[in-house]
Amino acid sequence: MSLLQDRISAARAEGRAALIAYLPVGYPDVDASIEAMVAAVEGGADIVEIGVPYSDPGMDGPTIQEAVDVAVRAGVGMTHVLRGVEAVAAAGAVPVVMSYWNPIERYGVDRFADDLAAAGGAGAITPDLIPDEAGPWLAATDRTGLDRVFLVAPSSTDARLASTTAACRGFVYAASTMGVTGTRASVGDAAQRLVERTRAVTDRPVCVGLGVSDGDQAAEVAGFADGVIVGSAYVRALLDGGGPAAVRALSVDLAGGVRRVGSGT
Amino acid sequence: MTAPHPPAPDVRDLPARPAWPDATGHFGPYGGRFVPEALIAALDELTEAYEAMRVDPAFLGEFARLQRDYTGRPSPLTDVPRFAEHCGGARVMLKREDLNHTGSHKINNVLGQALLTKRIGKSRVIAETGAGQHGVATATAAALMGLSCTVYMGEEDTRRQALNVARMRLLGAEVVPVTTGSRTLKDAINEAFRDWVTNVETTNYVFGTVAGPHPFPAMVRDFQRVIGDEAREQVLERIGRLPDVVLACVGGGSNAIGIFTAFVPDDGVRLVGLEAGGDGVDTGRHAATITGGDPGVLHGARSYLLQDDNGQTIESHSISAGLDYPGVGPEHAYLHDLGRAEYRPVTDSEAMEAFALLCRTEGIIPAIESAHALAGAMQVGREVGPDAVLLVNLSGRGDKDVETASRWFGLGDHEEVDPGPGLDTDQQPTEGAVSNDDATAGQDAGELA
Ligand SMILES: Cc1ncc(COP(=O)(O)O)c(C=O)c1O
Numbered sequence: 001m002s003l004l005q006d007r008i009s010a011a012r013a014e015g016r017a018a019l020i021a022y023l024p025v026g027y028p029d030v031d032a033s034i035e036a037m038v039a040a041v042e043g044g045a046d047i048v049e050i051g052v053p054y055s056d057p058g059m060d061g062p063t064i065q066e067a068v069d070v071a072v073r074a075g076v077g078m079t080h081v082l083r084g085v086e087a088v089a090a091a092g093a094v095p096v097v098m099s100y101w102n103p104i105e106r107y108g109v110d111r112f113a114d115d116l117a118a119a120g121g122a123g124a125i126t127p128d129l130i131p132d133e134a135g136p137w138l139a140a141t142d143r144t145g146l147d148r149v150f151l152v153a154p155s156s157t158d159a160r161l162a163s164t165t166a167a168c169r170g171f172v173y174a175a176s177t178m179g180v181t182g183t184r185a186s187v188g189d190a191a192q193r194l195v196e197r198t199r200a201v202t203d204r205p206v207c208v209g210l211g212v213s214d215g216d217q218a219a220e221v222a223g224f225a226d227g228v229i230v231g232s233a234y235v236r237a238l239l240d241g242g243g244p245a246a247v248r249a250l251s252v253d254l255a256g257g258v259r260r261v262g263s264g265t
Numbered sequence: 266m267t268a269p270h271p272p273a274p275d276v277r278d279l280p281a282r283p284a285w286p287d288a289t290g291h292f293g294p295y296g297g298r299f300v301p302e303a304l305i306a307a308l309d310e311l312t313e314a315y316e317a318m319r320v321d322p323a324f325l326g327e328f329a330r331l332q333r334d335y336t337g338r339p340s341p342l343t344d345v346p347r348f349a350e351h352c353g354g355a356r357v358m359l360k361r362e363d364l365n366h367t368g369s370h371k372i373n374n375v376l377g378q379a380l381l382t383k384r385i386g387k388s389r390v391i392a393e394t395g396a397g398q399h400g401v402a403t404a405t406a407a408a409l410m411g412l413s414c415t416v417y418m419g420e421e422d423t424r425r426q427a428l429n430v431a432r433m434r435l436l437g438a439e440v441v442p443v444t445t446g447s448r449t450l451k452d453a454i455n456e457a458f459r460d461w462v463t464n465v466e467t468t469n470y471v472f473g474t475v476a477g478p479h480p481f482p483a484m485v486r487d488f489q490r491v492i493g494d495e496a497r498e499q500v501l502e503r504i505g506r507l508p509d510v511v512l513a514c515v516g517g518g519s520n521a522i523g524i525f526t527a528f529v530p531d532d533g534v535r536l537v538g539l540e541a542g543g544d545g546v547d548t549g550r551h552a553a554t555i556t557g558g559d560p561g562v563l564h565g566a567r568s569y570l571l572q573d574d575n576g577q578t579i580e581s582h583s584i585s586a587g588l589d590y591p592g593v594g595p596e597h598a599y600l601h602d603l604g605r606a607e608y609r610p611v612t613d614s615e616a617m618e619a620f621a622l623l624c625r626t627e628g629i630i631p632a633i634e635s636a637h638a639l640a641g642a643m644q645v646g647r648e649v650g651p652d653a654v655l656l657v658n659l660s661g662r663g664d665k666d667v668e669t670a671s672r673w674f675g676l677g678d679h680e681e682v683d684p685g686p687g688l689d690t691d692q693q694p695t696e697g698a699v700s701n702d703d704a705t706a707g708q709d710a711g712e713l714a
Pocket of ligand 1: 473
């Protein structure tokens, strides 16, 4: 059983890709960030990545860093994250936690898995944890049935694509461009090529992240991937002061995009 | 016309490597690779190229030639009897890494990594720097080898170490002030990793210490171990026996690993790492990672770090920019857990007292980083008594710190600063009596809530 895979399959059955929204807990504050997540769901997100604030987000660009810095300084931690998980589940989307590894290790790997499962979370995406280093996390997710999403990148060898996807449950996160998070004018061929290479070694759903900012780009990615992951564009909407309304509107645009399969390519 | 090479070393003469790390970079429970998948290919490429180069006589010959003709190795071993009077009368010898070209041990590592960069066919290097010594060393090697060079430096540090910023720019490097997070070394490392993950096809990351993901801790150790390999022979030659205690300051830990490695198999030799105690470990304003932190993951490896209950890195505090880092290399964590090395904190005032003493008793202005090791020698010397022999790694020279030291001691016309303790060597500065606004200004802004 996999909450993430089930939801992505349901979208596929409708002939479309899933929309996956990322928002960090704690920007501009905990309550408002959770409201924004609910707004993202109301606008059409199928899955919400609930971001755990971290002081050293090595894979994130300036947009996400700016928001996360605020949350870190406010002392936002895992209990707030779990509130976000519950709220997203109650709003009808599938919640998945997105966290650098140290906050999970500090909270306690088994304790995190138990509390996340109890809150209705599907599992976690761990951008700086590779399966090679994930022993305790593989054990905890096997024990609790949680999903675990690892990343693949254009630079991954075929052998690594095979071993990493084999360790994933829920979906495979294809980091489409080399680089950090941030919106980009063009998502590029690298993403499609990576998805093709990944599909050659796994039957698991493949979702694409890093760079998508609007409905047209979402449509382009939906032409070759099972899910479209959008982060910086959502965070930008909040940084610009648009609040939940702007987040909802972005979801509506993106949700339209993932239903216009092929039109962008 | 090229300089004649030293005789090509026979690879069978290479000093024995410690039994760690394992093939995937683990020092017991520490080390490893906690990085985005996008970097794994680059780290694998680096590991493979390094392992091949490490035993390649052509590389070893070129490396040895540069160390001799460019860096000025071997660095001397200096007896410092007047300073030693303040160390309980123990005999004290300094390993003079301050006399290397560019003024610190950092050049040892950088020449190796720059040669490696050329070997893997990349044209650009990036580096992080705190005190600026690693940035200067990297800019120097880049100029020497025709590589383009970008150095990331916390904005806070660009102010504390303005001289080194100017040196890097003179050498042709681009210096990028980092304005995220605490604006110090840890944020410069984050920014360098972001650059690397984006530009990995053309760019090699020349990491400055024995931290970071595999292969950096092992590779940087191998490039720095020349310090201890030389010093062990020099001490044996001079006094016919091994030292009793080997001391070095620990930021990320490269100069310490560099001098420790040769002595690790010598069970009778105590290895002591001096961490930056800042205002005192009990004040929370320090950079004593092993003394005051606990295990976790930072900058690509598991080791000790300063962190809060949420796993957020806590900002460190030290008068020394080069030690102002909330992490430490995984091999030190391992040596600590094994009980093979000891780690102790030295406060800002203790370090500055030792700094002043060395200036006045021996005519050597040390880097403030290295002054922490000297302060350790004063403490340990008094504990072990006059028959002991202490070997101290003088990792760098103090030119870059003249401004900070002048403020600390109230010299010159820095009127805004309280006059500090004088340089009279008989006077013991009162701990915490001197404020040093320059070294700590702005760091509070990022304090975790
Ligand atoms: C002179 C000197 N010593 C020591 C250090 C600390 O680094 P490490 O602990 O890696 O030797 C630095 C860092 O900038 C330095 O410049």
